[in-house]
Amino acid sequence: MQDKLDIAKKYFEKSIEQEGTRHDLLNLGHIEWCLGNKQKAIARYKECIQKANNDFNWFAEEFIGDRRYINQVWN
Numbered sequence: 001m002q003d004k005l006d007i008a009k010k011y012f013e014k015s016i017e018q019e020g021t022r023h024d025l026l027n028l029g030h031i032e033w034c035l036g037n038k039q040k041a042i043a044r045y046k047e048c049i050q051k052a053n054n055d056f057n058w059f060a061e062e063f064i065g066d067r068r069y070i071n072q073v074w075n
Contacts, residue, residue, distance in 0.1 A: 005031050022051040026062055030070055 012020070012028040020028075029044035049059050 005035055009035070022048050022058075023062075025051055026059070026066070030066060034070060 009028065009031045012024050012031065015021075015024045016028065025044050025048035029041045029048060032038075032041035032044055045059070045063075049056055052058050
């Protein structure tokens with residue numbers, strides 16, 4: 001949200017190395033998406049859904065709720 005995506009990516013990757021949460025994976029997916037790494041973003045989103053016990057409804061609600069942050073980066 002503050003145009004420091006590379007720094008945020010580094011911290012979320014460290015978190016995931018130490019058993020990160022589904023939220024960490026979701027946020028890392030968002031960061032990859034905003035950096036233009038669409039395939040990496042999709043891979044992180046898949047991991048996120050798996051970490052959420054394949055609860056796609058949870059993922060969809062969280063993703064939709066976060067779109068305002070993603071849009072801030074793109075605008």
